[in-house]
Amino acid sequence: MTRPPALARIDRPWVSGYPPGVPPSYRIPDVPIPRLLDDAVRDFPEAVSVRSRDVSLTHVDVRDRVIDLVTLLRELGVVRGDRLLVATGTTITTPLVLLALWRIGAVAVPLPPGGDRGHTARRAVEVATATGVVGALATRDRLQELQTAGLEVGWVLDTTDEGWLAARRRFRPPRPRLRRRRPGDGPVRDLGAAIAELATTPVTLHGEGPVDRDAPALLVARWRGGDRRVIVLTHHNLVASTFQARLWVPDIQAGREHVVVAGDLLALGPMVLGWLAGLLAGACVELFPPEETTGLARTIDRHDATLAVLEPAQVDALMSESDSSRRDLTSLRVVLAAGAPLDPETARELELRTGGARVREGFGVSEAGPITHAQPVYGRTTPGAMGLPVTDTVAIVVDPDDLGRIREPGEPGLLLLAGPQVSPGYWEDEEATAARFVDGWLVTDDLVTVDADGVFTHLGRRDEVLATTDGGYVAPRRVEAVLQRHPAVRRAGVTTDADGGAVIAAVRCQRRQRPSEEELLAHCHAHLDSRSRPERVILVDEIPETDAGEVARDALRDLLAER
Structure with missing residues (x-):
């Protein structure tokens, strides 16, 4: 090369x-990510840092909840370099979980993106196995999907109940300390209940010293043509x-x-x-x-x-x-x-x-x-x-x-x-x-x-751009995104015709919807440049997909050649 x-x-x-x-x-x-929180606490301690629905946390509140989580994670045996699956969604708990992991020097493995929740869960289990994940933090519905997909980790924390966030952190009377868990040991734990079991003890925020700037923080999985890469x-x-x-x-x-x-x-x-x-x-x-x-x-x-x-x-x-x-x-x-x-x-x-x-x-x-x-x-x-x-x-x-x-x-x-x-x-x-x-x-x-x-x-x-008869290129994902913004379209796939030149699209409609080809072509005409507009839009019952859930363009071309 x-x-x-x-x-x-x-x-x-x-x-x-x-x-x-x-x-x-x-x-x-040259600082680790939690330094951003430290600076916000110093400069704007009582300003609201994050809010979701009816829960608001100031920068100081966030710091205190992160300390609680750091303490809990250390009791569970989490150390620098450990990988943990995070499937907490867009909740107020997610920033706290990520900051706690990064404060320790652990590595977050976020749930892969995807609309098909079962498929996403299977991919998450695949990545968790490949990266040696030791534990998981997830909402209850995600946990059920992950367990159905075969997730096996040392411990799991259910983050659904956010009640533990409501009261400001105060000194708590000593309670029995959590026993360190081993792989396969014990049921799913509720995050708030697990934190409540901890005695209030002094916490060293960095434990083993400051986290190095080049330490991994996230492992992000992506699939291309069936091949998985973990970034x-x-x-x-x-x-x-x-x-x-x-x-x-x-x-x-x-x-x-x-x-x-x-x-x-x-x-x-x-x-x-x-x-x-x-x-x-x-x-x-x-x-x-x-x-x-x-x-x-x-x-x-x-x-x-x-x-x-x-x-x-x-x-x-x-x-x-x-x-x-x-x-x-x-x-x-x-x-x-x-x-x-x-x-x-x-x-x-x-x-x-x-x-x-x-x-x-x-x-x-x-x-x-x-x-x-x-x-x-x-x-x-x-x-x-x-x-x-x-x-x-x-x-x-x-x-x-x-x-x-x-x-x-x-x-x-x-x-x-x-x-x-x-x-x-x-x-x-x-x-x-x-x-x-x-x-x-x-x-x-x-x-x-x-x-x-x-x-x-x-x-x-490079692996999916479509070459047109005039020597130009069309990005099929952009055309598909435009078609899928039409209210009657559930799924769209774009390819070229059997001669490899003209752009054609296949559309799977929403239930009880049946738009005309002219209507869909007019929609494309309003939102796409002349080169990217498909010459035909064909209604189909299914869009062929690869194992990775992407449009199988060669199979789609063969399907449309018969229409």
């Missing part, structure tokens, strides 16, 4: 597109991503922001761009679970939210809420969409609805945290583009067959990334690490273009 060019030789034209207040480089502190993200990776997100919004006011995070808090976007960036700013972070389809507009209105981190599905839900038009959303200054492409028309509607909030997308790859590129919050934007590399990020476009050859502006090629947020590699997989992390570069699977000003545009993943 040809080696990529030296980092020092790379021009960075995108820096000229940064608005005032966004630095091209920043000295990321290691260190404390420094996540701290860097947090600072990059914070620096990209230059007018954030420490201690005065109210951030609404709607989405899966165990996904990198909501976790880092929402919660951790909010913690860094001393903000109040309001958690809104993705399964709740109404109430987001009311939450923004009630608390005068200033920033929002939303997954595209939550943006759609916000715009379609029955009482949304009656709610005042003008307190919002910035809305960041994370996790999937955002429909430009929906973004424009939200900007109008909020009276001028800047609605922006962030682009990232799992091996480099949640953000490597973004449209400037203040400054010139390019519709449909990924945007500019964020602070301290270097990106180039190279020939897929010759990594040393940089493509000319406008020519499609493979995206290479470098920066402090880039993972050191894959968990216990030296061969895959050596292939993807080369001379300081992350060699991604993404095909992109870049213009002379350093604005990048995403074409799609």
Whole structure:
């Protein structure tokens, strides 16, 4: 394999597109993630740190609950480097669990993403087995699914009951100490009850000394074509991503922001761009679970939210809420969409609805945290583009067959990334690490273009991008995302026809819905560029899928050839 060019030789034209207040480089502190909480406690001790439903915790409250959890986890035998499965969802317990694990130096293995809960549970068990997970913390419904899928760990804590969070931490009378548990020992424990059993004892927050910046913090599993990779993200990776997100919004006011995070808090976007960036700013972070389809507009209105981190599905839900038009959303200054492409028309509607909030997308790859590129919050934007590399990020476009050859502006090629947020590699997989992390570069699977000003545009993943008859490329996931925003569409799959040129789509409809092909083509025409619009949309009973739950495009092509 040809080696990529030296980092020092790379021009960075995108820096000229940064608005005032966004630095091209920043000295990321060499600290573990819990230092963000320590700083918030020092600067804004009694300010609300996190809120969900009827429970609010100040920064001091969060610190005290984290101390309780650290004590409990140590009694259960958790030590630095241990891996623990976390399936606590978008609840107020999740930030506490993550901070406690990171305070000890343990590693969180978050529940993989996915809409099929049974499939997600099986994947979680697969990852837990592969990474040697010693325990699990999860809500009751997730625990049942994980146990059905065959989860076997030393101990399990049920985090469903949040009653233990209500009262401020006070001195408690001594109670019998928990016996250290062994694999297979004892039933599922209730988290609050387990904490109540502990005597109040002095706690050394770091125990074995400060956690090293390069220590693993998260193990993130991703599947590509049936192959599993477990990505290691260190404390420094996540701290860097947090600072990059914070620096990209230059007018954030420490201690005065109210951030609404709607989405899966165990996904990198909501976790880092929402919660951790909010913690860094001393903000109040309001958690809104993705399964709740109404109430987001009311939450923004009630608390005068200033920033929002939303997954595209939550943006759609916000715009379609029955009482949304009656709610005042003008307190919002910035809305960041994370996790999937955002429909430009929906973004424009939200900007109008909020009276001028800047609605922006962030682009990232799992091996480099949640953000490597973004449209400037203040400054010139390019519709449909990924945007500019964020602070301290270097990106180039190279020939897929010759990594040393940089493509000319406008020519499609493979995206290479470098920066402090880039993972050191894959968990216990030296061969895959050596292939993807080369001379300081992350060699991604993404095909992109870049213009002379350093604005990048995403074409799609290399293994699934569709080549059209005119020599261009179509990203099928973007077309599928647009189709699935139609209210009558349950699932969509996109491929090319049997001749390998024209883009065609298959749609599985919602129950009792039967839209016409003309209606669906008109929907695509309104939301897609001319190259990405399918020539046909065919209604089917099922969309062929791979073992990983993704669209099986070759099988779909064969199916549609018969229609």
